[in-house]
Amino acid sequence: MKNRTKRRLIGGIAIAAGALGTAGAFLKKRNVRTKRPAKPVDVWARPGMHVTFRAELMPGREGDDRTFRVKELLPSGRVLLHGVDGEHAEKEFEPVQ
Numbered sequence: 718m719k720n721r722t723k724r725r726l727i728g729g730i731a732i733a734a735g736a737l738g739t740a741g742a743f744l745k746k747r748n749v750r751t752k753r754p755a756k757p758v759d760v761w762a763r764p765g766m767h768v769t770f771r772a773e774l775m776p777g778r779e780g781d782d783r784t785f786r787v788k789e790l791l792p793s794g795r796v797l798l799h800g801v802d803g804e805h806a807e808k809e810f811e812p813v814q
Contacts, residue, residue, distance in 0.1 A: 760790065760794075761794070761807045761813060762787050762790055762796050762807070762813070763787065763790065764787050764788065764789060764790060765786060765787060766786070766787045767784050767785070767786055767787075768784070768785060768786075768787060768796070768798070768810045768811075768813070769783050769784045769785075769810060769811045770783040770784075770785075770809060770810055770811070771783075771809060771810060771811055774809060785798040785799060785800055785801055786798065786799045786800075787799075791804060794806070794807065
């Protein structure tokens with residue numbers, strides 16, 4: 718074999734080995750993700766729970782007037798409330814005790 722042919726052959730083998738290594742690492746990493754147990758979701762509110770809007774968002778209203786019941790928890794972490802339109806985020810409410 719000519720020297721040029723040997724270099725091309727060795728270069729091709731090196732590229733193929735790198736591609737196989739990369740594919741193996743990708744498949745191994747994907748397998749590890751699917752085998753992990755699901756982490757419990759940290760939820761700040763639950764349906765039926767009472768939440769109170771911060772006073773800055775509803776000035777001039779007492780705490781009872783700013784308190785609403787959670788209707789539904791959305792996958793995004795936002796909530797729908799009974800008696801209030803729209804989606805609301807955790808930071809709009811007073812801290813849960």
